[in-house]
Amino acid sequence: MALSITVRLREGRYDAAYPPDRMEWPPHPARLFSALLASAEHDVDAEGYPADDAALRWLEQAGPPLVMAVPSEEVEPTSRGGFVVTNSIERNAGSTFWPGRTNRASSRWGGLPADEHVAFVWPKARPDDGVLWRLSRLARRVPYLGRSTSSAEVTVQDEEAEQRPSWTIYRPTRIGTPGAIGLRVPYPGYTDHLREAYTQGQRAWEMSRTVEYSAESGSTAEPSVSEAVGPYRELLVWPAQRGGVPIRGDRLLTVTDILRRAVIARIADPVPGQASGHGAEDRRHVAYLPLLDVGHRHADGHLLGVGVAIPHEVSEKDRIAVLRGLLGADGQDPIRELHGGASGLIRLEDPADPPTAWGLRPDRWMAGSGGARRWVSVTPVMLDRYPGRRDPVEVLLDGFVTAGYPEPTTVRVLEGPSTPGAVRMPRRGTIPEGRPRRPFAHCHVEFPVPVRGPVVAGALRYLGCGLFVPEVSNADR
Numbered sequence: 472m473a474l475s476i477t478v479r480l481r482e483g484r485y486d487a488a489y490p491p492d493r494m495e496w497p498p499h500p501a502r503l504f505s506a507l508l509a510s511a512e513h514d515v516d517a518e519g520y521p522a523d524d525a526a527l528r529w530l531e532q533a534g535p536p537l538v539m540a541v542p543s544e545e546v547e548p549t550s551r552g553g554f555v556v557t558n559s560i561e562r563n564a565g566s567t568f569w570p571g572r573t574n575r576a577s578s579r580w581g582g583l584p585a586d587e588h589v590a591f592v593w594p595k596a597r598p599d600d601g602v603l604w605r606l607s608r609l610a611r612r613v614p615y616l617g618r619s620t621s622s623a624e625v626t627v628q629d630e631e632a633e634q635r636p637s638w639t640i641y642r643p644t645r646i647g648t649p650g651a652i653g654l655r656v657p658y659p660g661y662t663d664h665l666r667e668a669y670t671q672g673q674r675a676w677e678m679s680r681t682v683e684y685s686a687e688s689g690s691t692a693e694p695s696v697s698e699a700v701g702p703y704r705e706l707l708v709w710p711a712q713r714g715g716v717p718i719r720g721d722r723l724l725t726v727t728d729i730l731r732r733a734v735i736a737r738i739a740d741p742v743p744g745q746a747s748g749h750g751a752e753d754r755r756h757v758a759y760l761p762l763l764d765v766g767h768r769h770a771d772g773h774l775l776g777v778g779v780a781i782p783h784e785v786s787e788k789d790r791i792a793v794l795r796g797l798l799g800a801d802g803q804d805p806i807r808e809l810h811g812g813a814s815g816l817i818r819l820e821d822p823a824d825p826p827t828a829w830g831l832r833p834d835r836w837m838a839g840s841g842g843a844r845r846w847v848s849v850t851p852v853m854l855d856r857y858p859g860r861r862d863p864v865e866v867l868l869d870g871f872v873t874a875g876y877p878e879p880t881t882v883r884v885l886e887g888p889s890t891p892g893a894v895r896m897p898r899r900g901t902i903p904e905g906r907p908r909r910p911f912a913h914c915h916v917e918f919p920v921p922v923r924g925p926v927v928a929g930a931l932r933y934l935g936c937g938l939f940v941p942e943v944s945n946a947d948r
Contacts, residue, residue, distance in 0.1 A: 474533070474596035475632040476503060476606070478589045478616055479624040484549070485589075486581035487617030489655070490829060492941070493839075494548045494582040495617070497540040497641055498589055501655035502616055504530065505675050506625070508665055510612035526605035527662045529598065535656040535682045537592040538641040539632060542686060543841060545585040581621065590632035603629055644685040649704055650840045652686075653832055655679035658825075680825030681832060686840075699842025699923035702755050702875030703780040704790075706833045706925055707797060708762065709806065710776040710826060712818035720772035721898040723761035723850055726817065727934040728903050729809045730777050731759045737806065738796035743789035745782065746796070748933060755782040755875055757793060758927055760935040762830055763892060765849045770892030775830045777809075777819070780925050782875070798822070836940065842921030843941035848885075849893040851911035852929035852937035858910070867914055867928070870937075874928045877918050885913040890940065897936060906931065915942065 478498070487502065489495040495502075507530070511523035598606070610625040634640075644651050656679075664678040711718070718726065734757075735747050744751030760778040764770050779797060781790060798805045809817040826832045854863065855870045867882045888895055896911060909930060916926075916939070929937030 472597055472629055473631045474593040474598055474603075474606075475628050475630065476536075476591045476610060477626050477628070477632055478503070478591075479626075480584070480587040480589070480616070481622040481624055483587045484581055484583050484621050485546075485617055486549075486579065486621040488580035490835070492580070494546065494580045496543045496546050496582050496584070497538045497654070498616060499655040499679075500536055500538065500591055501657055501661075501675070501679050503591055503625075504657040504661065505665060506613045506616055506623075507606070507609045508662060510609045522601065522605045523609065524662070526602045526609065529602045530606065531657045531661045532659050533593050533596050535643045535654075535684075537590075537594065537643075538654065538684065539590040539592060539634070539638045540588075540641070541584050541586045541637050542639040545637070546582040547584075549581045549583060551579050551581075579618070581617070586635060586637040588635060588638075590638075592631055594631060598629065603627065640687045641684040642687060644683050648683060648685050650685060651683040652840050653681040653834050654684045656682045682825070699838070699840065699921040700877060701837075701842065701923035701926070702782050702784070703758070703837075703923075703925055704783045704785070706760075706778050706780045706837055707822055708776055708778045708826065708831055708833055709822045710820040710824070710828075710831050711774055712820055715818075717771075717773035718817070719898075720761065720763045720765075720774065720850070720892070720894040721896065722901060723763070723774075723894060723935050724897050724901040724903065724931065726761055726774060726777065726809070727759040729811050729817070730779070730806075731934065732811075733806055733809055734759070734779065734793070734796050738792055743785070743792055745785050745789060746793050755784050756933045757781055757785070758925065758933045758935070760836070760925060760927070760938060761850070762836065763849060763894070764828075764830055765890050765892035766830075766940055767891060770890075772892035772894055775828055778833075778836065778925070780927075836938075837924040838922070838941045840923065842923040844919075844921055845915070845917045845942040846922070846924075846926050846939040847890055847915045847942045848913045848937065848939050849888070849890050850936050850938045851888075851894065851896055851913055853911050853931045854909045855930050856909070863910070863912060867912065867916075870928045871916065874932055876922055876926065876928070877920055879916045880919050881917045883915045885915060888913050889915070902931075903934070911936075 487495040508527055512520040607627040610627045613625040615621055616623040658680050665675055668675060668678050735742055738746060745754055746757045748756050758780040761774055762776045762778050764773050764775050805822050807819050829835050854866050856866060858866050863884055864882050868879055872878050926939040927937050
């Protein structure tokens with residue numbers, strides 16, 4: 472016995488974006504759960520409310536499902552742009568239909584998959600007849616999945632969905648698996664959180680939790696490999712504990728230098744040269760990164776957490792040594808505190824907990840398994856050498872190649888940060904002793920092929936100076 476919920480996209484399209492600047496695929500299990508909840512009885516005094524509520528609470532306890540759908544390479548992205556009226560009021564506002572109101576650019580992403588069917592499967596689920604019947608009733612009432620423009624037909628069955636030749640199976644996997652993507656999933660208590668969000672006027676995605684998934688072509692095939700390129704194999708993320716005074720982004724070098732020292736202190740001797748940076752000048756190093764609050768309208772650049780990026784070039788033996796230092800010998804003792812520096816004690820959350828902020832999700836900095844071609848700096852790049860008579864753009868071009876990325880198609884030097892919350896310059900006095908002092912620059916870069924992040928370039932890249940994020944249009948900020 473199992474539980475399968477199959478979705479047929481009636482018009483062959485799926486309109487949803489996550490993050491807001493790109494198509495969401497495959498559909499996230501949390502989307503399906505939200506659609507079922509929206510179809511349930513909402514009046515607590517209604518006759519069907521207890522049964523609907525019980526079925527949803529059973530489903531939220533069932534764990535992350537398998538997702539069966541065509542691979543993202545077989546989905547044609549679509550985008551529609553326009554202007555929407557906001558709630559802001561200005562005396563000289565530009566809306567001709569709503570005097571006094573402002574408007575802003577907006578874009579909506581979706582996709583046209585080669586196969587309009589998607590299945591969510593819980594292979595070990597054992598729903599009783601009452602739950603199964605109630606979920607079937609809710610499924611029949613679902614009008615669409617994602618946005619209202621992607622109408623859907625949803626069906627429930629008490630067995631595993633039959634594998635279609637075009638499908639890829641997306642399975643939950645461990646954090647840090649190469650090529651993994653984050654999908655939002657239901658979890659115990661999700662029903663209450665969604666109802667509370669609706670009451671408080673919050674969005675459903677603010678209540679979401681993300682689980683890493685890996686893609687397989689059928690049940691026994693090897694995981695598919697992304698066409699995106701990049702020097703880093705995985706990115707591990709630690710959220711900064713909330714409640715204290717936020718740490719300003721211009722202290723990034725102090726934070727990442729403390730992080731590096733803490734990691735080295737926890738790695739058993741001999742410490743791999745690519746982790747310490749000593750004796751591995753001809754190989755790419757582990758990068759210690761500041762994860763900042765950037766890229767949205769209210770971003771202020773404070774420290775959300777820290778990340779450690781491990782290159783492909785690290786041998787499996789050294790990788791295991793680094794992971795044991797980061798997470799403990801049994802994976803149950805991760806780094807929890809960073810000591811020293813003007814920022815004082817920095818307490819870190821468990822990296823295994825689902826991130827609550829977009830800036831703490833690996834996909835934010837890695838651009839997912841599909842990568843991105845256009846990136847923009849959020850911390851300034853220190854040039855690898857003085858430009859002298861050379862154009863600084865030439866030095867930057869060489870710097871990206873040195874860092875392990877394809878030679879960019881274009882590099883455009885910016886007058887200053889172009890992303891909300893980005894750091895203009897590191898705080899005076901925070902450049903580590905013995906490091907050279909060279910010019911800094913913010914820039915926009917475009918690669919000839921999709922690049923999987925994190926993207927870091929320049930002389931201080933291993934300490935997070937010269938960190939980039941995928942470019943997001945003004946409409947999505």
